[in-house]
Amino acid sequence: MKVRSLTKDKVNIITLGCSKNLVDSETLGGQLRANEIAVVHESGKLDHNIVVVNTCGFIDKAKEESVNTILDQVELKKKGKLDKVYVTGCLSERYRNQLEAEIPEVDAWFGTMELPLMLKQFNADYKSELLGERMLSTPKHYAYMKISEGCNRTCSFCAIPLMRGGHVSKPMDALVDEAKALVQKGVKEVMLIAQELTYYGLDLYKKRTLPDLLHKLADVEGLEWIRLHYAYPSKFPLEIIDAIKDRPNICNYLDMPLQHASNNMLKAMKRQITREEMEDLVGAIRHKLPEICLRTTLIAGYPGETRDDVEELKTFLEKMRFDRVGIFTYSHEEGTSAYDVVDDVPADEKQARAQEIMEVQQEISYEKNQEKVGKTLKVLIDKKEAGRYLGRTEFDSVEVDNEVVIQSAKKLEIGQFYPVTITKAYDYDLEGVIAQ
Structure with a gap:
């Protein structure tokens, strides 16, 4: 018998992927601590005997990183430095059967919604009264807050509904309680995250209630910044902008992934919006709130994308002058509707197009930053x-x-x-x- 097994368990959680995964890891950590199990997040000390890898399965690069991380932990287990390796998250949800066969050394695999099942591996009880209670892994002055799970959108390139299911909103009162608990821990800024913020409340309250939630969160004493991430542009409720404008502790900031600007690409991506409608929306938002900072995300190299599509996207950026832009190269994901189309843009060409588009944004960003000098x-x-x-x-x-x-x-x-x-x-x- 190893001496290690006589000591008390200590769990190290490794998180890969997005901030939504980070919240899941923090929730797991909070549950383990409530069950008096020692837990750390991404510790490099190797003084733990159990590892939970919370994986990402979003795009090829993320999947590769997740698999490599699992293999690294399995290697430590083979060397006797770990007793158990558990895997959870999106990659596990999506490819569990395949991965179980390929990496049998992993002790158990869990999907994205199987926290109570995972806790049983530790002889721990899921404590529903701890809803919103987390072991924060961010610096204590800011935290992410997930307001819903899953997505009902049908974007052709996106595998998230396959891994996270349909849209499920968290009750408003529970989110307000969570915000109050975060403030008590010293949090001054919360970043609201979801696969799709604007859908919030449709399932629970039969209408879009993000503006109502924003007002309730803005009333939480001590919460100085509230920030909005991942709002879908189609049928965007402008009441959200009214709430931002009305409440000084809601940041003049909106993250709205548009993905492209060519109507050909938007239709192929099943984005339910045209370039003209996006231009009108951006204009309406800026008319209501001229000082707002707009962030967007784009995809380069989607199947069938032509040079004309790329040029149209660059022209769109020059016209719209977004404050912040991120760009991904298209990843061909099985299970999505785009997977049936030939992935016909070579990887190096995708990268070149992404670079070309970002060079346009770089100049815009420089000019916008210059305007801030002296302020x-x-x-x-x-x-x-x-x-x-x-x-x-x-x-x-x-x-x-x-x-x-x-x-x-x-x-x-x-x-x-x-x-x-x-x-x-x-x-x-x-x-x-x-x-x-």
Whole structure:
């Protein structure tokens, strides 16, 4: 018998993929702690004997990373450094049978909705009274908050409904309680996430109730920033913008993935919107709230994409002048309706197109950042690195957007807000000093 097995279990959770996965890992951690099981998140110390790998199955690169991570943990188990390896998340949900056959050393596989089943492996009970209670793995001043699960949209390229199921909203009162609990832990900023924010409430309240939820969250004392991620553009409820405008603690920020701008591509992608309708929507949003920061995400190299489609997308970006843009290369995913179409754009060409499109956005981002020089903005300090402080404005989300680099002889508190005068601007970052 190994000496290790005589000691108390300690679990290390490794999270791959998106912020929605991170929330799932934090929920698992909260449940384990409530059952008095020691748990850490992405520890490099190797002082644990059990690992849970929370996988991503979204695109090829993410799937490869997930498989490699599982294999790394299995190797540690073979060397006697781990007792158990469990796997959960989207990759496990989607390819469980295949993976079980290929990696038999994994002790158990779980889907995206099998938390109570997973807890049984630890002889732990699922505590429903802990709804919203999590072991935060982010810095304590910000947290992600998942307001719904799954998606009812039928975008041709997306496998998420296969892994996460249909749309299910969390009750509004439960989300308000969760926000209050987060504030008590020191959280000042919550980022609302879902596969599709604008669908919120349709299943529970028979209407879109994201604006109502926003007002209720804005009433939570101590919550200084509320940020919106992943809003679908088709039939977008403009009441969301009214709520952002009305409440000072809702960031002037909206993440709205558009995916493309060519009508040919939008139709092929089953996006239920045209380029003209997207232009009208962006115009209506900016008319209501001129200072809003709009972030979008695009896909390069979708099957059948032509040079004309790429040029149309570049023209669209030049006209719309989004504040923030991210881009993915198309990944051919089995089970999606696009999988029946030939993936006819070579990988290197996809990458070249993505680079070409981002070069257009880089210039726009530089010009927009230059406009901020000389202005004093409210900045949340995220960390100190190499003698400099790194923070964000309300127009920037964690990890995906700009940072403000601050040189300060005076000590700044991590997780606090400061007025910062912008002194320099680059393509994707700003520099500033504490306002006198």
